[in-house]
Amino acid sequence: MAPKVLVSDKLSETAIQVFRNRGIEVDFRPDLGKDKEKLLEVIGDYDGLAIRSATKVTADVIDKATNLKVIGRAGIGVDNVDIPAASQKGVIVMNTPFGNSITTAEHAIAMIMAVARQVPEANASTQAGKWEKSRFMGVEVTAKTLGVIGCGNIGSIVAERGKGLKMKVIAYDPFLSQERADKLGVEKVDLDTLLARADFITLHVPLTDKTRNILSAKNIAKTRRGVRIINCARGGLVDEAALAEAIRSGHVAGAGFDVFEVEPATDSPLFGLPNVVCTPHLGAATTEAQENVALQVAEQMSDYLLDGAVQNALNMPSVTAEEAKVMGPWIKLAGHLGAFIGQLTDEPIEEVNILLDGVAAEMNTKALDCAVLAGLLKPANPDVNMVSAPVIATDRGIKTSTTTQASSGVFHGYVKVTVKTAKRERSIAGTVFTDGKPRFIQIKGITIDAAIGQHMLYTTNRDEPGIIGTLGVTMGKHGVNIANFTLGRSESGGDAIALLYVDGRVADNVLEELRQTGLFQLVAPLEFDV
Template sequence: MAPKVLVSDKLSETAVQIFRDRGIDVDFEPTLGKDKEKLLEVIGQYDGLAIRSATKVTADVLEKATNLKVIGRAGIGVDNVDIPAASQKGAIVMNTPFGNSITTAEHAIAMMFAVARQIPEADASTQAGKWEKSKFMGVELTAKTLGVIGCGNIGSIAAERGKGLKMKVIAFDPFLSQERADKLGVEKVELDELLSRADFITLHVPLTDKTKGILNAENIAKTKKGVRIINCARGGLVDEAALAEAIKSGHVAGAAFDVFEVEPATESPLFGLPNVVCTPHLGASTTEAQENVALQVAEQISDYLLTGAVTNALNMPSVTAEEAKVMGPWIKLAEHLGAFVGQMTEEPIKELNVILDGVASQMNVKALDCAVLAGLLKPTNAEINMVSAPVIAKDRGIKTATTTQDKSGVFDGYIKIVVKTANRERSIAGTVFSDGKPRFIQIKGINIDAEIGAHMLYTTNRDEPGIIGALGETMGKHGVNIANFTLGRKDAGGDAIALLYVDAPVEDSVQNALKSTGKFQNVSSLSFAI
C-alpha cells in the first residue's frame, strides 16, 4: 500500500505534485491545519504530514497520529511542533534550514538601500503632494564599510552582495576561520574594531545567551558616528531603547529592522523616529523562498517514506532503526563531548579529530561524527542539528577527521575528541556504561569518572590542599546544591580538574566568587541536553 501524506497548510501545487509523481497518496487540505478538531479526527490515517506554520502539531494531535512516521516543516522554524512528543511517538521532524538564506540576505541589502536613501520617508512625502528634494539627502554605498556580525550561511551571502556593491566588507564571527574569510574576500575583525570602522552594520546571528543584546548601549556607543544599523536576523540582538536614544542624539544616522524584541511588534521605541525603516518580519517572504522550501519538504518526506533516507531531521540521527537501538546512548555521549568543548572554546576551531575505540569504532561512524559536530556547534546556534552541522562546519573551515581503532584500554569502547584552534588544543573522552548512561572519562589527559548532568561546573587548578574546601564552601554559601563531585590530577602538585554536577545553572556571581579565591585557573558553567 502506498504511503499516505496530508498537506494541511498552503504548499504550492508543484510541491503537492511531487508526492503524486513519486507514487504517494496525498491529500491537499490547505486550510485543515487551522481546524484542530478536524485534524485530530483525521490525522490517524496518515504516514506523513507536510506543514508550514499554521498547523500546530501538539502532543494531543500526536497522540491521535497512530500511523505518523514523519512531519515535514516547509521552513526553518518548528515552534509549532512538539518535538519531544514527536520523538516519543517515533515520528521524525524535518525542516528546510537553508531554503530562505538568499531571500533573507537580499532583504537585508534592500533595507540597507532604503535607509541609505531614506526611501520610505521620501515616498510618503512625495505621495502626499510635497516635493522635499533637499530634505532627503542620502549616502552612497560604494566605498563604504559594511560590518557583518555573523558570517554564517546568510551573513556570507550578505557579505558577497556587499562586495558586489563595491563596499569594503569586514566581519565579526568568532567561528569564522581565516581561510573562509579569505575565500569570501572579507576582512576578519574583532567586534570592537567592526563597531568603530563600519558605516553600515548588518546582523546575521541567532539569538543565544552570548548574542542577546550584542548591540547594547555600551556597544552602540562604540560605533562610528553616522552609522546605520540593519537587523533582519532576530529580535533581541539590539537594545531597541538604547538604539532609539542614539538615533535621537544623532550618533546613529538610521536603522532598518525586520525583527523585534516582541512580535507581533505593535509598538517599539524605534517607531516614528526619523530614517528608521521597519517591516513585519518579511525576511523569508518571497515567492521563490516559499516555493523552494515547499519543494524541499515534499522531496524530503517522499525520500523518507519510500527509501528511509533522512534529511534535515531535528530529532533523529541518520541511522537505521536497528542501529538506533544500540547507538542511542553513544549518540548522546558524542553530543555531550562536542557540547563540552563547544562551550569551552571561544575562538575559531581549525581542526576536529574524532577517535572511536573498540565497540564505538564498529558503529555508524558518520552518525557519531555528526553528533559530535552538532554538540560542538550548537552552543552558538540552537537550530543546528546532526544533518546541518557538517555543512556549517565545512563553511566555517573546520577540518574534520575520524580515527577508528581496536580496543586499547580497560573500556569496551570509548569516544575521544581533540579540537585545535590557533592557540590551543582541547581533548575529552567518554564512554557508555552497561546501564546505558554516558560518562566523561578523561579531560585534558586527566583520567576521571564523571556522571553527566544538565548543569555542571568545570574548574582547573593546581593540585594543592584547600580546593575541595573552597568549592564546597563557596557553593554552599550561594545555595548551590552539588549532586556529584569528581576530581582528577595528572601528578601530585601538578595540573588538576574538578567537575561538579549541580542542580541548577551556576550564576556568574558564584563563578566570580570562586575566581576571587585565587585557587582556580578556570571556572566554567556548562549545560547539557540530558
C-alpha cells in the same frame, strides 16, 4: 500500502505533486491547521504531516497521531512543534534550514539601500504631493565599510553581495576561521573594531544568551557617528530603546529592521523615527523561497517514508532504524563530547579530530561525526542539527578528521574528541557503560569517571589543598545541591580538574565568587541535553 501524508498548511501545488510522483497518497487540506479539533480527529490516519507555521503540533496532537512517523516543516523555525513530545513518540521532525538564505540576505541588502537613500520616506513625501529634494540627502554605499556580525550561511551571502556593491566588508564572528575569511574576501575583526569602523552594520546571528542585545546601549555608543544599523536576523539582538535614543540624538543616522523583540510588533521605540525602515518579518517572504522550502520538505519526507533516509532532522541522527537501536547512547555521548568543548570555546575552531575506539569504530562513523559536530556548534548556532552541522563546519573552514582503531584499553570502546584553535588544543573522551549511560572518562588527558547531568560545573586548577572545600562550601552556601563530584589530576601538584553534576543552573554570582578566590584557572558552567 502507500504512505499517507497530510498537508495542513498552504504548500504549492508543485510540492504536492512531488508526493504524488513518488507514489505517496497525499491529502491537501491547507486550512485544517487552523482547526485543532478537526486536526486531532483525523491525524491518526497519517504517516506524515507537512506544515508551515499555522499548524500547531502540540503534545496532544502528537498523542493522537498513532501512525505518524515524520513531521516536515517547510521553513526553519519549529516553535509550533513540540519536539520533545515528538521525540518521545518516535516521530521525526524535519525542517528546511537553508531554503531561505538567499532571500533573507537579499532583504538585508534591500534594507541597506533603502536606509542609505531614505527611499520609503522619500516615496511617501512625493506621493503626498511634496517635492523635497533637499530633505532626502542620502549617502553612497560604494567604498563604505559594511560590518557583518555573524558570517555564517546568510551572513556570508550578505558579505558577498556587499563586495559586489564595492563596499569594504569586515566581519565579526568568533567561529569564522581566517581561511574562510580569506576565501570570502572579508577582513576578520573583533567586535569593538567592527563597531568603531563600520558605516553600515548588519546582523546575522541566532538569538542566544551570548548574542542577546549584542548591540546594547554600551556597544551602540562605540559605533562611529552616522552609522546605519540593519537587523534582518532575530529580534532581541539590538536594544531597541537604546537604538531609538541614539537615532534621536543623531549618533545613528538610520536603521532597517525586519525583526523585533516582540512580534507581531504593533509598537516599538523605533516606530515613527526619521530614516527608520520597518518591515513585518519579510526575510523569507519571496515566491522563490516559499517554493524552495515547500519542494525541499516534500522531497525529504518522501525520502524518509519510502527509503528511510533522514535529512535535516532536528531530533534524530542520519542512521537506519536498525542502527539507531544500538547507536542511540553512543550518538548521545558524541553530542555531549562536542557540547563540552563547544561551550568552552569562543574562538575560531580550526580542526576537529574524532577518535573512535573498539565498538565505536564498528558503528556508523558518519553519524557519530555528525553528532560531535552538532554538539560542538550548537552553543553558537542553536538551530544546528546532525545533518546541517557538517555543512556549517565546512562553511566555517573547520577541518574534520576521523580515526578508527581496535579496542586499545580497559573499555570495550570509547570516543575521543580533540579540537584545535589558533591558541589551544582541547580534548575529551567518553564511553557508554553496559547500563546504556554515557560517561566522561578523560579530560585534558586526565583520567576521570564522571556521570553526565543536565547542569554541570567544570573547573581547572593547580593540584593544591582547599579546592574541594572551596567548591563544597560555596555550593552549599548558595543552596546548590551536588549530585556527583568528580576529581582528577595529571600528577601531584600538577594540573587538576573538577566536574560537578548539580541539580540546577549555577547562578552567575556563584561563578564569580569562585573566580574571585584566585584558586581556579577556569570556572565554567555547562549544560547538556540529557
